[in-house]
Amino acid sequence: MANFFKDNDDIQFLLMHMDLGTLARTVEEDFRFAAEFESAPVDEADAVENYRLVLDSLGRLSGDFIAPRAESVDREGNTLNSDGSVSYAKGIAESLEKLAQAQVMGFTLPHRFGGLNFPNVIYSAAIEIVSRADASLMNIFGLQGIAETINAFADEPIKQRYLHDFSAGKVTGAMVLTEPDAGSDLQSVKLRAFKDANDRWFLHGVKRFITNGCGEVLLVLARSEPDRGGGLGLSLFVCDRGPTVHIRRLEDKLGIHGSPTCEIFFDNTPCEIIGERQRGLVTYVMSLMNGARIGIAAQSMGIAEAAFRVARDYAASRAQFGVPIEKLPAVRDMVIDMKLAIEAGRALLYETSRVVDREIGCMKAVENPPQDKELAKQLKNDSRKYKRCAGMLTPMSKYYCSEMCNRVTYDSIQVLGGSGFMRDYPVERHARDARITTIYEGTSQLQIVAAVRGVCSGTAENLMAEYAEQSYTPEVHDLLERLAEGRELLKKGVAFVKDNGNDYMDLYGRALVDVAIDLINGYLLCRQASTNVEMQVQTAEPGVAIPMRQRKAQMARRYILRNAPKIEALVDMVCAGDKSTFTAYEVLAGPVPTD
The missing domain is CATH 2.40.110.10 (Butyryl-CoA Dehydrogenase, subunit A, domain 2)
Structure with missing residues (x-):
């Protein structure tokens, strides 16, 4: 039986690597709901076990039921009926019914409305799992942010009217x-x-x-x-x-x-x-869209994971020139780079989700501050810090994961060659599904405009300085030095941009955001390489397993060393001062076509 949670070592590792217990204590407000709701956890261990049980159930549903219907859903589509109603594709309707039966349509809603009251980290994992099975189904499953918005801002009668039905899966x-x-x-x-x-x-x-x-x-x-x-x-x-x-x-x-x-x-x-x-x-839709952007980042992860797995299998089984094509250096590079990009994206997405959970927890705590003035002051400072970080990391995640998803699906087709262009394999569908991720809920260009403000305001540097103070295994100390060099280059680029005004910042925003993301991901991968989690993972060599921390150290090394020259080149480009986009657009772009 397929299980899209159990078969993903990286998701399982990250959920052990992260401090889910602390997040659970935050969202459960010190587990005060257990006395009132039977489904509410009584302590950290109970909450974390519940997270895993739900993801396991969703993983089985995604692997065994949703994924086998994805191809027919893609071909059938939806129908606008003569009476103005819309009929879902048969597979979508069936999957929505199963999701409702599994009681996972109120992932982050409070217990009092029948919701699971799970943190965003777990919801992001769930969206990825469902998206790997069928990206289009996620667009309905992942719209739970609508219920969250009602819960956050609507009057109580409106909440009572709608939220129970959302949790029960009776409405979308x-x-x-x-x-x-x-x-x-x-x-x-x-x-x-x-x-x-x-x-x-x-x-x-x-x-x-x-x-x-x-x-x-x-x-x-x-x-x-x-x-x-x-x-x-x-x-x-x-x-x-x-x-x-x-x-x-x-x-x-x-x-x-x-x-x-x-x-x-x-x-x-x-x-x-x-x-x-x-x-x-200004308030409500911005909140709604920030949640939706994290959802699209998670959807992108699921699509990329699905496409990579097809390409990985094909590279190992397809023989050319007397050997499996994965023996060819060019193909090996593509396979490794796809896998590394996926794990970097997942690291960024889960860190973003964690920060958002902390932001929400601090906001709730500030509403009822402690009597101790120093604690109350610290709580306010933490709330501001997490808000700034979430405001930067959210567009970064949406931008990086969606762009990565498009690259991975493109390269997956390339690994399959002519077969990838045919509908015999699902990678062409994954590539078509991927294309929208850089567009809806704010284009990549708009995500950069939002994220570069955080980079230029010092939020990125403050976050990385906090990462740098954490404890790391000696095996990655030389990598941390490379990251420190990259941070100095980023500071240089930011200073140059500030001297040249907002238009210049928008012009070179992508370069600055790319540098910041590469550095942030570098720290996150080094933290994973320094994990306390004891977990063995299989290598491609039959019967050979290694500790996950050893594998992550190798991933971090390749990621950081491969990106170091790119970071230097991007900062050099930023500091070159080329403004031909402004001064020579009419000449370089040429006239508007008249035919």
Whole structure:
């Protein structure tokens, strides 16, 4: 029986390597819920065991049930019926039913709504596991952030109306944000929210590119202040799918065919406001999208893992020139680089999820601060620190993991050669599914704009300084010296950018963010190489196993030494001062095509 949790040594290692007990204590608020809810853990060991049991169950469901249906889901797609309803592909409908039965549709919701109250780290692992089985299913399973947003910002009656059904898997939702003329620029949203004479809210207008827009519960960003442009004129609303919500079309897409992408017309649809007026974009949607970006990073991990496994098997079994193609240096390099990129991405994603969990825990604690003034002050400082780190790491994770996913699926096709281009193997589907990950929930370019602010403000340096103070095995001390050299180069690049203004920072933001990510990942891999976890892992040589820390040390060495020249080259490019993008665009880009 396939199990997409048990067969992944790296996920299992990371969950042992990380301090899940402390995270459990944070999200369970010192396990105070155990007295009220039978499902709530009583201590750290109970919580961690529960995490593993749920991931094990989800891993079996993903391997045995969801993955075998993915190909037929891709070919069948969704159907817009004549009455305006949408029918999922058969495999999607069946998988959603199984996920509801497994009680995993309320991963991070509180116990009082029937949720699991799990930390984001575990939810990220779950999304990766499901995405490896079927990336398009994740687009529905991974929309649990809608319920989280309702829980975080809505009034209690709204929470009671919707959240129990979300946890039970009775309803799915949609983030209804973008419009024909408002994609990345959500400040331009025009869909109108208005009140009638009885002080009831209604929605009128069109939304486009809405993932699972046929869901039962819709979170809608709308302009509630007709006389005010920009983000401060927007509020967030919730409405039910009903007779005034019309699905006008389903988009015909390159990939993720099992996920319905809808154009919706709201014809004076009754709704309720979430939280306060004018905070829809600035507060609520930004929170929603940050969670969604971590979800896309996890989805990217699952797609990359699935594609790599096909390529790894093919490289070992396909013979050319009298030997398996994995004996050829060029193929070996590709296989190793894919594997290393995946593990680096997973390290970054799980660290980001951990920081977000700590940020949420500190925010809750600040609401009820301790009596001791020094402790209260430290709590506030920690809250600010984790907020800054989460604000930088979230776009970094989304950017790195989605770009990595596209490279890995591309290279997986290359390893398979002509066979990879055919539908006989799933890598062409993985490549099509991967392509959207660098686009939705904010393009890679927008993630860089967000992340580079953290790099240039000192957040990245402060985080790495904290990493550098941790304890490491002597085996990686020389690597830490290389990372320290890289940090000095990054400081040089940041100083040059600051001297040349914001436009220059945006122009070379990608280079700076790439350097920062390579350094952060380097520290994370060195920490993994210094782990206390006793775990043996198999090598490709039959019957030969080595300690995971030994394997991670080799991974860290290759990653850091291979990236060191790249870091130097990127900083040299930043400091070269080339502004031809601004000064010679018309000449270099040429005229707009007229045909």
